[in-house]
Amino acid sequence: MKKLPRMALIAALYAAFTILPPFYAFAYGPIQIRVAEAFTVLPFLFPETIFGLTIGCFLANLLGQVGFLDIVFGTLITFLAALVTSKMKKAYLAPLPPVLFNSFGVSLYLAKLFQVPYFYSVFYIMIGELIACYGIGYPILKILLKRGIVRR
Template sequence: MSAKKIAPIAMIAAIYAVLTLTLYPLSYGVIQFRISEVMTVLPYLTPLAVPGLFVGALIANLFSPVGFYDVVFGSLASLIAAWLTARMPTRWLAPLPPVLVNAVIVGTLLKTVSNLDVTLPAAMFYVGVGQLVICYGLGLPFLYVMERFQDRIPGARPRS
């Protein structure tokens, strides 16, 4: 892999991890608004965002109150969501995989390893609502802005 590919991957990972850790109280828990999830729309524009988001989530999850389980399953959820986002046919669908995948995987994870006094569907719902707010409320406008600069994004594919 060339430096031209490694640099944007590392930059995405670093920004994701720093945003998550800087806003720590909002980033973890069953009701979470992980502002860094705004970046989950980037795989729609460039496949280089997939490993960047995975590595960023992995680094951020090292500091999770859920510990090892979040490092493994939370990071895996980010990888699956990013991979699916890269395959979305329209920008309107780009934020959907992070919402659904994180709702199911992270909601299940939090219900399973935490002493939450909520049902599994409720845990999934809470995580999903936080993801929906960030991914659609902030991520979709972010995607529109990034599309304007698509010619400057490393590895970007032309999208209509």
């Protein structure tokens, strides 16, 4: 019974931490730190958050300025990264799928859209993902684990 509210909360938080000021200013483009990506570690503990993250990402990309490619492929990449995160065996690996999927996947279309070299985009998105996922998300995950939250 807690799964639907948890899914909705994550969707709302992801969208809010992407589209609201001051987060919007640095959540889009070939150089980005999408703070909402910190939530992408949650499928490690709560598989239902896969859909919350996907919906939240869809809403954030729909309301962003990047357009169709980000709405479709950005959302798909978030879904795939969350799905793989839910399969990780160790907590310290939970942030890795979003870092890799977004760095290499999102850069495929952002490099073209913003006319920057592909590996330039990979590098800067990876830095942003490392900050969000390992710098913010992983400590949150460790706190939840320390509080006795177990994988479902």
